[in-house]
Amino acid sequence: QVAISSQAWKFVKNFNDEFKKYLTINYNGDGCVIIESGKIPDNVFNIEKKNSRNNSVKKEPNFDKDLYNKWRYYVNVSALHKMESGVSNLVEFNELRKVTTVFVRLTQIKFNNKEDLQIAQEALSAVQRILAVQEGTLRQFLYDDKGAVILLYFGIPPYSHNNDALNGIESALQICSNLKRILDDFTIGVGTGMTWVGGIGNKIRSDYSVVGDSVNMAARLMMKAKKGTIYCDETTYSLSRDSVQFEDIGLMEVKGKANSIKVYQPIKLKSRITDERVPGNTEDDIELIGREKEISIIKRELIEYDRNGNNKTIIVEGDEGLGLIPLEDKLINESKKLKFNI
Structure with missing residues (x-):
């Protein structure tokens, strides 16, 4: 079932007649419209059946080049990488990858005045400059119940390195330093682990996403971190401790985990001359x-x-x-x- 507000229903109620006959529409007393669908044949959406014999054949991009040059700057770089290689359906291409996720929470930004918008822009620009050097991926800038949040990934196509956990921690430390010049209240969470990476949706509309426990863990640690600090999980710590000085925060309870987890706070990069000789x-x-x-x-x-x-x-x-x-x-x-x- 899908529940739609009466205001939204005004804009979507004019379904195609062929499509409407597969729906059961009820008007809820709370001002909502409840839609329940039966089995909808693929041909209603004009979806072509996949030819499995041609799955391995690389296709040339089938989009207009002039149009592509206009919107390419607004498309996720990982999805763009697949599209440029001739992939027309992102859902068909997915993989398991070890990815480091970084969540940045800009706590003091509420978007209730003009100054907040300017601060958000400066903060995002500071993050993007670091990503350009560290070859990370900016996935989202969003505002939800957690506040203003920036989501970053290290280790997804087209970028991958020997130690993306270290890349993620180095970037988090640089972001932390840069943000302190812009705003006072922010927190950062970092998690590393095996994730599912690929397209979610269908051939008509899909999104390139990263799904895994470590992604959720990074978000939880972002919420647990103290003002102006970075918290990371044990996997990230283990992969980067030779190059980074950490403080052991100890065991911590986080949402979604039955047992407490080990949490660490990266402090600074170690000097390679003094620490690795x-x-x-x-x-x-x-x-x-x-x-x-x-x-x-x-x-x-x-x-x-x-x-x-x-x-x-x-x-x-x-x-x-x-x-x-x-x-x-x-x-x-x-x-x-x-x-x-x-």
Whole structure:
């Protein structure tokens, strides 16, 4: 059954006659209209039957390119990614992914004056700037019984990283720092776990969504967090504790969980130089084996900078586990010897 207010009924009551014969419509004494439907054939909605033999064939996008360029900025980036690859029905494509969810609650915004709208715009812009760097996805900005809420995801297409939990925590810390310049009252919740990611709806209308216990957990932690703080679950903590300093909040009861859960508060990122170096080494006694070529390039670039004074950008990149951090430390130490700012 569907209950519709009498005001809304005025706008939707003129059903197609072919469609109306499958409905039972009753006028409720409380001012509502109750609609109950029987089995409605697909052809009433003009839905084409799916041809399973062609499921694996990639299709070219069937939308007008000029129109697409106008509305692409208003479409969820994950859905857009699928559409650009030729997917015409989002519901057919779904997957299980480990995703980190971040909820940001702007508690003091009530949208009852012009200033609130300006603050909300500044807050959202601050979040978007961080997402552009961290490659997260802005899913929603909404206002409901929880207040003004921003919903973010890390790890959904087209973005994915080795450690999206760490990306989520780093972003949350940066968001926390930025928001303190804009407003006083906000809270952030972070949760990580396996989620169902894909289209919800039907071929005519669908939405790209993320569903899972960790999404609900992030929302619960957002509501539990103290003013101006971030709370995260144990999974997020376990995946990011090597790079982030946390405070153990202890056990906490949350809605939807029979047992209390462990909650942590991220405080700040650890310094990679001081926290990740092998104990006993000092800045001047780092010995790198098999990195003679890279060290030679670093020294050459620094000497050239010393001579010419032109700014330099040196990028150290490679797969995880190849010893990039010691090489970065070497670059920093060599720069300090020459009294360069880095």
